[in-house]
Amino acid sequence: xxxxxxxxxxxxxxxxxxxxxxxxxxxxxxxxxxxxxxxxxxxxxxxxxxxxxxxxxxxxxxxxxxxxxxxxxxxxxxxxxxxxxxxxxxxxxxxxxxxxxxxxxx
Amino acid sequence: xxxxxxxxxxxxxxxxxxxxxxxxxxxxxxxxxxxxxxxxxxxxxxxxxxxxxxxxxxxxxxxxxxxxxxxxxxxxxxxxxxxxxxxxxxxxxxxxxxxxxxxxxxxxxxxxxxxxxxxxxxxxxxxxxxxxxxxxxxxxxxxxxxxxxxxxxxxxxxxxxxxxxxxxxxxxxxxxxxxxxxxxxxxxxxxxxxxxxxxxxxxxxxxxxxxxxxxxxxxxxxxxxxxxxxxxxxxxxxxxxxxxxxxxxxxxxxxxxxxxxxxxxxxxxxxxxxxxxxxxxxxxxxxxxxxxxxxxxxxxxxxxxxxxxxxxxxxxxxxxxxxxxxxxxxxxxxxxxxxxxxxxxxxxxxxxxxxxxxxxxxxxxxxxxxxxxxxxxxxxxxxxxxxxxxxxxxxxxxxxxxx
Numbered sequence: 070x071x072x073x074x075x076x077x078x079x080x081x082x083x084x085x086x087x088x089x090x091x092x093x094x095x096x097x098x099x100x101x102x103x104x105x106x107x108x109x110x111x112x113x114x115x116x117x118x119x120x121x122x123x124x125x126x127x128x129x130x131x132x133x134x135x136x137x138x139x140x141x142x143x144x145x146x147x148x149x150x151x152x153x154x155x156x157x158x159x160x161x162x163x164x165x166x167x168x169x170x171x172x173x174x175x
Numbered sequence: 176x177x178x179x180x181x182x183x184x185x186x187x188x189x190x191x192x193x194x195x196x197x198x199x200x201x202x203x204x205x206x207x208x209x210x211x212x213x214x215x216x217x218x219x220x221x222x223x224x225x226x227x228x229x230x231x232x233x234x235x236x237x238x239x240x241x242x243x244x245x246x247x248x249x250x251x252x253x254x255x256x257x258x259x260x261x262x263x264x265x266x267x268x269x270x271x272x273x274x275x276x277x278x279x280x281x282x283x284x285x286x287x288x289x290x291x292x293x294x295x296x297x298x299x300x301x302x303x304x305x306x307x308x309x310x311x312x313x314x315x316x317x318x319x320x321x322x323x324x325x326x327x328x329x330x331x332x333x334x335x336x337x338x339x340x341x342x343x344x345x346x347x348x349x350x351x352x353x354x355x356x357x358x359x360x361x362x363x364x365x366x367x368x369x370x371x372x373x374x375x376x377x378x379x380x381x382x383x384x385x386x387x388x389x390x391x392x393x394x395x396x397x398x399x400x401x402x403x404x405x406x407x408x409x410x411x412x413x414x415x416x417x418x419x420x421x422x423x424x425x426x427x428x429x430x431x432x433x434x435x436x437x438x439x440x441x442x443x444x445x446x447x448x449x450x451x452x453x454x455x456x457x458x459x460x461x462x463x464x465x466x467x468x469x470x471x472x473x474x475x476x477x478x479x480x481x482x483x484x485x486x487x488x489x490x491x492x493x494x495x496x497x498x499x500x501x502x503x504x505x506x507x508x509x510x511x512x513x514x515x516x517x518x519x520x521x522x523x524x525x526x527x528x529x530x531x532x533x534x535x536x537x538x539x540x541x542x543x544x545x546x547x548x549x550x551x552x553x554x555x556x557x558x559x560x561x562x563x564x565x566x567x568x569x570x571x572x573x574x575x576x577x578x
Contacts, residue, residue: 075538079559080566081185084221085192088214097210097560104212108197113191117569118557121184126560126569132551132576142541142553146576149535151562153569160564163535165574167555170540 072111073168076118085110115173126153130163138171181566182229189218227566535562539572551576 076082089106092098130149136142144165151158193215200211221229539558544551555572 073540074542075339076559078536079538080225080227080561081188081222081559084227085218088217088222091217092210093420097213098206102196102199102205103445105199106192109195110188113195114186115557117184117188117191118559121570122180122557122565122570124180124569126558126572128572128574128576130366130574130576132578133549133578134544137544138182142544144551144553144574144576151560151567153567155257156568160535160562162563163537164535165539165555167539167541167544167553167558169538170556173540174468 071119072108072115073173074107075168076111077107079114082110082114092133107174108173114147125155126151128152128165131138140172142167144158179229181568182227184221184568185228185566188223226564418447458542534564535560537572539569546578549578551578 077086082127086107089103091096093100093103107124128146128149128151130146132144132145133147134145136144146165147161147164149160149163151160193211197211199205199391201208204559219228476554537555537558537560539555542556544553546552551574553574555574556570558569558572560567560569
């Protein structure tokens with residue numbers, strides 16, 4: 070199953086990466102094993118988002134920058150507004166990084 | 176709130192990951208269940224510190240995890256943070272007796288096959304801040320990760336090299352990026368600017384004789400001449416010009432320090448130059464003699480002011496007056512292309528620099544992105560948003576942006 074490493078940049082991914090880094094640094098963990106954990110995280114995270122998350126969000130804002138490179142869209146929004154069922158959040162500047170969903174199904 | 180839903184899902188992800196790597200930890204001489212629990216404990220702790228996991232949920236999940244693991248893990252879970260140093264060092268020794276022996280050897284190792292290892296694993300960490308742009312590209316990162324593994328090959332080697340790499344990696348990584356070739360390019364440019372600036376008078380004389388004669392023909396020819404150096408960068412023509420006037424030898428040996436000095440010197444020259452140029456009635460000659468230099472500065476001026484590169488700024492600051500004289504001239508066609516390329520990168524860098532400060536990030540997959548005039552619409556799915564210090568997950572998202 071194809072996965073994205075994209076989500077490693079999320080909070081949960083960063084925390085895992087830091088943890089693995091620490092443990093590899095002090096010799097508790099071998100780099101390969103750490104790598105395997107990361108790969109497993111890619112899978113688990115992608116799967117969880119796909120199957121367990123149901124919420125919808127709408128995003129509006131001023132598009133400051135757009136970029137499409139290597140099948141990755143990057144948007145930088147200004148004065149963006151996020152709405153989901155429960156809340157609304159306003160953000161002065163937000164970056165969106167999106168991989169092509171079709172790549173996963175291939 | 177959304178955060179509790181997020182927290183639940185994060186917990187599930189953690190459990191899923193831990194469950195599925197358990198085999199790897201226990202079998203094949205893996206570090207064992209204890210280390211696995213430690214990993215989970217640290218991970219959850221960090222998430223709680225980040226305010227993403229709510230405490231109680233984590234604990235319950237942790238307990239679930241602990242049940243199969245037995246009692247021992249409980250200690251690890253409770254200890255993790257303070258315990259790391261005391262606890263792990265002995266563990267490491269027990270598990271990997273060779274480690275202490277090899278520690279001294281680590282320094283030489285990283286140089287060769289090792290370098291990729293730390294770099295990859297750590298990229299996400301420092302990278303999250305610095306290399307975010309690099310990280311955007313999944314292709315790149317995905318290729319990065321596999322490489323080390325294959326390189327690593329024997330586990331023993333890796334273990335040996337492990338600690339040192341990881342210590343070292345951050346600095347090489349950090350250093351690798353900024354210096355790049357970009358600086359070299361600028362250095363060259365700078366040198367030439369210096370040369371050009373300082374020896375401008377000579378240059379002018381040199382060219383005026385030939386330039387005045389064929390002015391009409393010469394300009395296009397010169398453009399061609401400027402074209403040829405494209406291989407070497409537009410700058411070449413400038414350096415040729417200066418070669419004739421001797422400074423070239425000097426410039427070759429210029430070190431960074433010298434450059435700075437030169438820059439200062441040239442600046443002082445530059446200050447005089449406008450005076451020298453002033454009396455010369457024909458701006459055309461100026462342009463002929465040092466077209467590239469002027470163009471370079473001209474283009475550079477606009478962009479560098481935005482960019483944060485310190486050195487070029489100095490130079491530019493000193494030359495604006497000269498540049499303004501040549502605004503009308505348009506043989507820049509070739510040069511600007513090259514420099515724009517660089518500058519774009521530079522601007523990107525700056526942009527990213529700004530993005531660094533942006534704590535708000537959305538990671539997702541896109542289904543569709545369309546644009547009608549300045550209205551962009553996109554549908555995203557399976558996303559993680561980190562906004563206003565909260566993590567929000569979504570299954571679907573629709574975006575409408577105005578460019």
